[in-house]
Amino acid sequence: MSCRCVSRFLNYFQRGGMKLELSKVVQGCRLGVLIGIGKTGQHSLELPGCLLYTRCATVPHLTQDTLHTLTYLPAGAQVALDGLAEHHEVLEEFKEGVRKFAGLHDTALFCSLHDPATNCPTGHVTNKTVSVWGSGGRIEMTAARFIAMQAVIQPDCYQSMADGETWQTNTSRKRVHKAVNRTLAHLDECLTLHHKTPQLKHTEVFGVVEGGDILEERVRSARETAKRPVAGFVLDGFQSAAMEQELRGQLITAVTAELPVEKPRMLQGVGRPDEVIACVEAGVDLFEGFFPFQVTERGCALCFDYNVTPDPEAAALSPPTVLELNGERPAVEDPKQNDVGNTGTMTQFEINLKDIRYREDFRPLVEGCGCYCCKNHHRAYVHHLLVTSELLAGVLLMLHNTAHYLGFFRALREAISHERLQDFKTTVTKVDFGGRKQLH
Amino acid sequence: MNKVFKMAAAASATRAAPSDMAAAKTAASAASLALHVLAECPVSKARACVLKLPHGAVNTPVFMPVGTQGTLKGVTVAQLEELGCQICLGNTYHLGMRPGPELIEKANGLHGFMNWKRNLLTDSGGFQMVSLVELSEVTEEGVMFRSPYDGREILLTPEQSIAIQNSLGSDIIMQLDDVVSSTVTGPRVEEAMRRSIRWLDRCAAANKNPHRQNLFAIIQGGLNAELRKACLDEMTKRDVPGFAIGGLSGGEEKDDFWKMVTLSTDHLPRGKPRYLMGVGYAVDLVVCVALGCDMFDCVFPTRTARFGSALVPWGSLQLKQKQYAKDFQPIDPECQCATCKRHSRAYLHALFKSDTAAMHHITVHNICYQLTLMRSVRDSIIEQRFPEFVRSFMKRMFPSSEQYPSWAEDALASVNITLD
Numbered sequence A: 001m002s003c004r005c006v007s008r009f010l011n012y013f014q015r016g017g018m019k020l021e022l023s024k025v026v027q028g029c030r031l032g033v034l035i036g037i038g039k040t041g042q043h044s045l046e047l048p049g050c051l052l053y054t055r056c057a058t059v060p061h062l063t064q065d066t067l068h069t070l071t072y073l074p075a076g077a078q079v080a081l082d083g084l085a086e087h088h089e090v091l092e093e094f095k096e097g098v099r100k101f102a103g104l105h106d107t108a109l110f111c112s113l114h115d116p117a118t119n120c121p122t123g124h125v126t127n128k129t130v131s132v133w134g135s136g137g138r139i140e141m142t143a144a145r146f147i148a149m150q151a152v153i154q155p156d157c158y159q160s161m162a163d164g165e166t167w168q169t170n171t172s173r174k175r176v177h178k179a180v181n182r183t184l185a186h187l188d189e190c191l192t193l194h195h196k197t198p199q200l201k202h203t204e205v206f207g208v209v210e211g212g213d214i215l216e217e218r219v220r221s222a223r224e225t226a227k228r229p230v231a232g233f234v235l236d237g238f239q240s241a242a243m244e245q246e247l248r249g250q251l252i253t254a255v256t257a258e259l260p261v262e263k264p265r266m267l268q269g270v271g272r273p274d275e276v277i278a279c280v281e282a283g284v285d286l287f288e289g290f291f292p293f294q295v296t297e298r299g300c301a302l303c304f305d306y307n308v309t310p311d312p313e314a315a316a317l318s319p320p321t322v323l324e325l326n327g328e329r330p331a332v333e334d335p336k337q338n339d340v341g342n343t344g345t346m347t348q349f350e351i352n353l354k355d356i357r358y359r360e361d362f363r364p365l366v367e368g369c370g371c372y373c374c375k376n377h378h379r380a381y382v383h384h385l386l387v388t389s390e391l392l393a394g395v396l397l398m399l400h401n402t403a404h405y406l407g408f409f410r411a412l413r414e415a416i417s418h419e420r421l422q423d424f425k426t427t428v429t430k431v432d433f434g435g436r437k438q439l440h
Numbered sequence B: 001m002n003k004v005f006k007m008a009a010a011a012s013a014t015r016a017a018p019s020d021m022a023a024a025k026t027a028a029s030a031a032s033l034a035l036h037v038l039a040e041c042p043v044s045k046a047r048a049c050v051l052k053l054p055h056g057a058v059n060t061p062v063f064m065p066v067g068t069q070g071t072l073k074g075v076t077v078a079q080l081e082e083l084g085c086q087i088c089l090g091n092t093y094h095l096g097m098r099p100g101p102e103l104i105e106k107a108n109g110l111h112g113f114m115n116w117k118r119n120l121l122t123d124s125g126g127f128q129m130v131s132l133v134e135l136s137e138v139t140e141e142g143v144m145f146r147s148p149y150d151g152r153e154i155l156l157t158p159e160q161s162i163a164i165q166n167s168l169g170s171d172i173i174m175q176l177d178d179v180v181s182s183t184v185t186g187p188r189v190e191e192a193m194r195r196s197i198r199w200l201d202r203c204a205a206a207n208k209n210p211h212r213q214n215l216f217a218i219i220q221g222g223l224n225a226e227l228r229k230a231c232l233d234e235m236t237k238r239d240v241p242g243f244a245i246g247g248l249s250g251g252e253e254k255d256d257f258w259k260m261v262t263l264s265t266d267h268l269p270r271g272k273p274r275y276l277m278g279v280g281y282a283v284d285l286v287v288c289v290a291l292g293c294d295m296f297d298c299v300f301p302t303r304t305a306r307f308g309s310a311l312v313p314w315g316s317l318q319l320k321q322k323q324y325a326k327d328f329q330p331i332d333p334e335c336q337c338a339t340c341k342r343h344s345r346a347y348l349h350a351l352f353k354s355d356t357a358a359m360h361h362i363t364v365h366n367i368c369y370q371l372t373l374m375r376s377v378r379d380s381i382i383e384q385r386f387p388e389f390v391r392s393f394m395k396r397m398f399p400s401s402e403q404y405p406s407w408a409e410d411a412l413a414s415v416n417i418t419l420d
Helices: A004-011 A081-094 A097-101 A143-153 A173-195 A215-227 A245-258 A273-281 A291-297 A322-326 A372-376 A379-387 A391-417 A421-428 B002-024 B077-082 B092-097 B101-106 B109-114 B126-132 B158-168 B187-206 B225-235 B254-267 B282-290 B300-306 B338-342 B345-351 B357-382 B386-397 B406-414
Strands: A019-026 A029-037 A043-047 A076-080 A108-112 A129-134 A137-142 A157-159 A204-209 A232-235 A265-267 A300-302 A350-352 B034-040 B047-053 B056-060 B062-064 B087-090 B119-122 B136-138 B143-146 B153-156 B172-174 B214-219 B242-245 B274-276 B295-297 B309-312 B315-318
Touching (some): A019 A391, A029 A273, A029 A391, A076 A081, A081 A097, A081 A129, A081 A143, A097 A143, A108 A143, A137 A143, A173 A215, A204 A215, A215 A232, A245 A273, A273 A391, A273 A421, A291 A300, A372 A391, A379 B109, A391 A421, B062 B357, B087 B092, B092 B101, B092 B126, B092 B158, B101 B109, B109 B119, B109 B158, B126 B136, B126 B143, B153 B158, B158 B172, B158 B187, B187 B214, B214 B225, B282 B357, B282 B386, B300 B357, B338 B357, B345 B357
Parallel strands (some): A076 A108, A108 A157, A204 A232, A232 A265, B062 B295, B087 B119, B119 B172, B172 B214, B214 B242, B242 B274, B274 B295
Antiparallel strands (some): A029 A043, A129 A137, A300 A350, B034 B047, B047 B056, B136 B143
């Protein structure tokens, strides 16, 4: 990762403590490191990357003991206002922010508006407010309340208030236009309040790009947001359920073209490995880590191959993939049906461990995987835990799926670094539906 | 002087015990268990032992957490090891149904299936059949029940219970007993007791692995002292590696309960472990250690954890209650578990609304509480200060001595421990 000269030049324009050091741009993919995150600038995130997904500031199913069996954790975790808003008073009294309140490890925190793995009812955004849903129902927030919330959560970055209700099909042009305007107005108000709030002195704000599926609105939203003093951008309304990857790719490419190169772009609601790669090619840097959680909740284990063989000749001799060994036919899935709201539908990247075929399968979830689950248990055991609805199933699957997903992002960065992106894409998406690997 | 003598006597008795046992045994005996009595309380019947089992030593008195279906509710085996657990339970009924003994045998027994390197104890499966399955009928042959999964009629005989437990490969296996509710009276109690003796003999004959699986007899006889005594007389004639006190902890009066426990320990051989089944409340544990029991199991600490109840030396905290929403202390500031070192009551209260990890945190804490309690009990016995330990334990547990349960006072008084 050389080419630091570009980034040094870019850093000159960077505001605040957070800096994006880009080392390489290949086929639209940006390889770099986001440094100087946190109060003392102690955290850095490798890009393209993903955040650790949490609910109420806990990685689902995991205690700190089990979480730290993972040898590699990203430096950033995501918390969402949905789960935290109802604890406003408690956090206010606690005074030291949600990271300390939750006993989280030393990690940077990004606070988003909504939990990407929970369905959020629509129809509640007004000119002055947005709403989030916690365990006790809807909580409506003005910009003042929103900023007060951030002041007690004390994240390192947060996304500004936004009207993100334009992802449904058949949203009118007028409604999309209004959403863009509202989101800009929310951002201005949030920024004004942000600078008056001493607790947020070291916190960065990400502006939100809206615009539904209308190109001009997307471009307008990006341009206007880029004029504001934000540290980075959140691309909203592109969730897997909302649109085809082709359109998503086109819109994101148009949006990122309007955004300053020296600021990070985070995409919400997209987590499938194939879609992640396509969005990285369109210029996205950062993703939410909810995908392994959804895979876990449906009793599945990520098993796709992401190792690009260094020598193309060796590729022909490489061991068969998991799917090949099982002669398995993964559920073919229409991306439009991938419902972000709940556990989603099974993808080609995973195996369903509830399936009877794993009853006597004494192999690890993925051969060679170094996660706690694969090192200690076999598929037959996880199958048993799933059919008996045992809580440990969620723990073991969450460990494996998180490890696998983070491994995928590491391999993606390697592939960009070594200019092997095409091979990487082929490897990740190579499953053909006869269960055999397509050799290239 | 007196104490030193007592300790030395206990130690020499320990050394003598195996040869005594060997003398009492037939040449064919192949138990893979050895109990070393390290110390006995000079006042009460409490004792501290080391129980050597195929998968390592177990320090007693011991509480054994219950991992019903080959997993301890959301806790990994690494966490359980970290907590210092030396033995845990699996349930034969559940594991026999799913995934079934054949599969577990293929996975190198329950140890291999769940990847637990330490000791396991499995029950006979009889208790669950009587308690969980409505359609069960007990005959001399065995327990007939209908599978809740496919409706098939299944007969569980003593031989089959042992065969399943042989497949599971647990270090301690339990005889199939004829369980009647502790509140039942009349001829059915005697019938069940006599049948349990006959079934013990069938179980002993059926055990394929006596060299690595230790069969425990289960003393029955309900709340009737004569029947208990008769059962003890018969069962202690058999050369079994250990004894369990069964048929209690099922809703009977505590006054009846402790009397049956103490009667049993009075007649059980000193050189063999005594396992009191289904007991797990802190006060019950401490009192029954005083009455001479070594081993205990109960689902309570782990089940109650999942409902948000955290065990503490002064009782329990219902963490879902609103009063903990802004309580930033750990569950127990003196507790050394991973949960207490990192999380507050307020955070656990909040987390209960969104994730199962809240349950795991409290499960870890509650297991730690139980194991720590038993370690403290054991240390006090070894250091010959068990009666003082009991007094301070009770003082901490109850706001005032007026609140001491009278059964506990009576039980402790019966073994010469008076409370302040």
